[in-house]
Amino acid sequence: PLSSRCCGPSSSxxxxxxxxxxxxxxxxxxxxxxxxxxxxxTVLLHRSTGKFHYxxxxxxxxxxxxxxxxxxxxxxxxxxxxxxxxxDRALRKAVGEFKDALRSSGSDGMGQISLEFYQKKKSxxxxxxxxxxxxxxxxxxxxxxxxxxxxRQICREKVGEKLCEKIINIVEVMNRHEYxxxxxxxxxxxxxxxxxxxxxxxxxxxxxYQITDSLGTSVTTTMxxxxxxxxxx
Amino acid sequence: xxxxxxSSQDRKDLDKFIKFFALKTVQVIVQARxxxxxxTRSSSSPTGSDWFNLAIKDIPEVTHEAKKALAGQLxxxxxxxxxxxxxxxxxxxxxxxxxWCLEMNxxxxxxxxxxxxxxxxxxxxLKSLLAITRVTPAYRLxxxxxHEYVILYRIYFGEVQLxxxxxxxxxxxxxxxxxxxxxxxxSCAYRINLAFMSTRQFERTPPIMGxxxxxxxxxxxxxxxxMHPCNYRAGEDNxxxxxxxxxxxxxxxTSFSTSPPSQCVFTVTKAHFQTPPPVVTDTLKVxxxxxxxxxxxxxxxxxxxxxxLGVGSADMGYPVLFAGGLNAAHPHQLIGPGKEGGxxxxxxxxxxxxxxxxxxxxxxxxxxxxxAATPSSSEDTETVSNSSEGKCGSPHDLLETIFVRxxxxxxxxxxxxxxxxxxxxxxAMFAPKNVELEDNDPMVNPPASPETESPxxxxxxSEGSSGSSTGNTHDDFVMIDFKPAFSKDDIxxxxxxxxxxxxxxxxxxxxxxxxxxxxxxxEDLDSLPEKLAVHEKNVKEFDxxxxxxx
Numbered sequence: 001p002l003s004s005r006c007c008g009p010s011s012s013x014x015x016x017x018x019x020x021x022x023x024x025x026x027x028x029x030x031x032x033x034x035x036x037x038x039x040x041x042t043v044l045l046h047r048s049t050g051k052f053h054y055x056x057x058x059x060x061x062x063x064x065x066x067x068x069x070x071x072x073x074x075x076x077x078x079x080x081x082x083x084x085x086x087x088d089r090a091l092r093k094a095v096g097e098f099k100d101a102l103r104s105s106g107s108d109g110m111g112q113i114s115l116e117f118y119q120k121k122k123s124x125x126x127x128x129x130x131x132x133x134x135x136x137x138x139x140x141x142x143x144x145x146x147x148x149x150x151x152r153q154i155c156r157e158k159v160g161e162k163l164c165e166k167i168i169n170i171v172e173v174m175n176r177h178e179y180x181x182x183x184x185x186x187x188x189x190x191x192x193x194x195x196x197x198x199x200x201x202x203x204x205x206x207x208x209y210q211i212t213d214s215l216g217t218s219v220t221t222t223m224x225x226x227x228x229x230x231x232x233x
Numbered sequence: 234x235x236x237x238x239x240s241s242q243d244r245k246d247l248d249k250f251i252k253f254f255a256l257k258t259v260q261v262i263v264q265a266r267x268x269x270x271x272x273t274r275s276s277s278s279p280t281g282s283d284w285f286n287l288a289i290k291d292i293p294e295v296t297h298e299a300k301k302a303l304a305g306q307l308x309x310x311x312x313x314x315x316x317x318x319x320x321x322x323x324x325x326x327x328x329x330x331x332x333w334c335l336e337m338n339x340x341x342x343x344x345x346x347x348x349x350x351x352x353x354x355x356x357x358x359l360k361s362l363l364a365i366t367r368v369t370p371a372y373r374l375x376x377x378x379x380h381e382y383v384i385l386y387r388i389y390f391g392e393v394q395l396x397x398x399x400x401x402x403x404x405x406x407x408x409x410x411x412x413x414x415x416x417x418x419x420s421c422a423y424r425i426n427l428a429f430m431s432t433r434q435f436e437r438t439p440p441i442m443g444x445x446x447x448x449x450x451x452x453x454x455x456x457x458x459x460m461h462p463c464n465y466r467a468g469e470d471n472x473x474x475x476x477x478x479x480x481x482x483x484x485x486x487t488s489f490s491t492s493p494p495s496q497c498v499f500t501v502t503k504a505h506f507q508t509p510p511p512v513v514t515d516t517l518k519v520x521x522x523x524x525x526x527x528x529x530x531x532x533x534x535x536x537x538x539x540x541x542l543g544v545g546s547a548d549m550g551y552p553v554l555f556a557g558g559l560n561a562a563h564p565h566q567l568i569g570p571g572k573e574g575g576x577x578x579x580x581x582x583x584x585x586x587x588x589x590x591x592x593x594x595x596x597x598x599x600x601x602x603x604x605a606a607t608p609s610s611s612e613d614t615e616t617v618s619n620s621s622e623g624k625c626g627s628p629h630d631l632l633e634t635i636f637v638r639x640x641x642x643x644x645x646x647x648x649x650x651x652x653x654x655x656x657x658x659x660x661a662m663f664a665p666k667n668v669e670l671e672d673n674d675p676m677v678n679p680p681a682s683p684e685t686e687s688p689x690x691x692x693x694x695s696e697g698s699s700g701s702s703t704g705n706t707h708d709d710f711v712m713i714d715f716k717p718a719f720s721k722d723d724i725x726x727x728x729x730x731x732x733x734x735x736x737x738x739x740x741x742x743x744x745x746x747x748x749x750x751x752x753x754x755x756e757d758l759d760s761l762p763e764k765l766a767v768h769e770k771n772v773k774e775f776d777x778x779x780x781x782x783x
């Protein structure tokens with residue numbers, strides 16, 4: 001398990017070489033969780049490897065990543081996620097909090113959830129470790145209210161189609177083969193990967209969210225951060 | 234100067250990667266069109282047979298078909314590997330849905346490290362393929378296959394043929410990986426002109442047993458390579474024996490080095506160890522459908538332990554359906570107003586004791602329900618008597634509840650007028666045989682109710698069933714003062730008038746509105762006394778039969 005909390009000030013402003021992708025979805029309240037999970041899991045599917053096992057002479061082998069299909073209940077949609085209950089739980093917890101915050105904010109139901117991949121750079125005392133983000137995914141959510149069952153049925157289908165487009169977008173980004181952290185040595189592995197899970201190894205990530213208040217200003221509203229290693233505490 | 238030519242080891246590795254990438258690509262695509270959810274486990278220790286560090290099962294016949302199509306070649310410029318997905322209806326119409334293309338172009342990336350970067354990018358590309366195969370329209374169609382249509386696959390090698398996709402087909406790119414010998418591209422062209430094939434048309438209907446499976450055993454296809462159903466279990470039927478994977482599979486033991494990247498230690502060895510035959514069953518979740526023969530359809534799918542999977546599921550199919558039907562039926566029968574009136578008169582008999590009475594109770598009550606609902610009443614009676622023998626807990630419980638209440642409800646009636654009191658039938662007074670009760674009781678026989686053949690029809694049926702107009706019933710109904718079945722302090726805390734108005738027109742039971750109309754229900758109910766008499770005569774036989782089941 002990671003021992004140190006992540007570093008300094010929040011990386012709400014991406015570093016210079018951090019690529020940022022933004023996706024937008026409009027969903028009904030009860031679809032928020034599934035839509036967010038679909039996107040987050042699809043990203044993490046591409047950003048997780050098998051567990052590394054280091055051997056002598058600096059070589060390592062990689063474990064196997066299993067996958068499974070997930071059917072959505074409120075959206076005509078299905079997606080693939082990594083077979084890791086720990087990872088699924090962590091994402092569900094984050095998305096659940098986001099959904100609750102959206103609901104209780106009383107705003108127009110607008111917010112965004114961010115998934116940031118970062119690397120840790122150790123600094124000498126007295127400076128704390130730096131977190132350098134290298135990829136940031138932001139999902140902007142607009143919650144709509146529907147009047148009747150017919151509209152809901154149409155929404156099921158439409159949101160399903162939209163999510164298909166989002167998956168295609170995500171895959172396009174992944175396919176660009178842009179910067180990925182260098183494969184680390186054994187001593188560096190915790191600076192690049194989250195090694196706390198027992199079956200898979202995602203890149204170090206953190207999830208945060210913002211609720212937009214009714215004035216549309218996102219700066220003043222609550223900003224919460226869910227840090228992977230604090231979830232384990 | 235750096236040597237830009239590929240070393241022979243790298244070349245060998247690259248060829249191997251491309252070959253296994255092609256095979257895994259086919260597996261992912263076909264498995265995504267099987268119609269079931271796929272699930273594989275992550276494993277922190279590498280097993281040595283999981284190419285690209287992904288748990289993708291190998292269905293032997295799919296590997297066989299892919300190898301046959303490739304015939305020892307690899308995708309190269311002008312020679313693409315294509316997986317064609319099509320739909321075939323039970324009437325024989327077929328339509329191409331998608332063509333997945335694995336192509337190679339000339340754009341080379343000489344700098345890239347084969348055994349490290351290329352390998353990892355191929356792994357990433359397979360993950361993208363997993364994701365994309367769920368978002369094209371054919372995925373949803375394939376999840377609903379089996380009844381009116383099946384999904385087929387065909388692998389060919391050579392030139393890509395997209396003409397069968399209709400006009401305006403769309404393309405989605407899954408991804409590319411540059412290698413020193415060319416760039417691998419994976420994409421999908423899919424038909425969008427599915428207008429007449431919206432998924433709504435393929436809601437679950439009773440499966441066409443036998444037709445779909447036989448279809449593909451007998452008729453070879455005229456096209457160059459045969460089509461295969463994605464969910465067809467070929468193994469036993471045509472006697473083909475596919476070389477099991479472990480004979481020819483080359484094992485990839487990946488070992489990466491971190492220092493420095495150019496010193497990659499990557500070994501690919503050919504191993505002949507015994508791996509257990511690919512078990513797809515733990516990933517294929519056969520849906521438990523309510524009808525038993527649809528289970529046979531499912532278990533004939535691509536499952537490698539059909540005995541273990543199919544039978545188990547099939548066993549669940551029957552009892553779940555009928556038991557569920559029975560237990561669900563009782564609450565409607567016994568609690569709802571009016572339906573109990575359909576209890577046929579059980580000939581009065583000396584009481585045998587509560588248990589026997591209760592058991593017998595199940596039979597006529599169930600008989601009432603089932604003869605109306607399904608044509609084959611004999612089958613239902615058997616099933617009913619099975620369940621009445623103590624297997625259905627809830628009907629007994631319900632009956633007991635009503636027994637308790639009944640004493641209070643009919644307390645106003647002189648006992649001798651209720652000929653079936655000793656059998657504790659609720660609302661026994663409403664049974665047709667007892668004419669004087671009916672005549673006196675407006676709950677049973679309301680005035681001015683046309684088309685009423687049996688007393689129970691007229692009183693509390695809703696519109697349409699008996700033809701009695703609800704308006705008339707309401708207007709002509711005269712409440713007289715008598716101690717009604719539903720008095721105030723009982724289950725429903727409301728006065729009789731309110732109760733009556735509220736429950737006067739309950740909705741028709743859906744089971745009663747299928748093909749058989751209310752008329753035939755009345756006939757059935759009227760004929761029940763005779764049937765019951767017959768059953769009474771044969772009760773010893775029934776009991777013996779039940780014994781054999783225990």
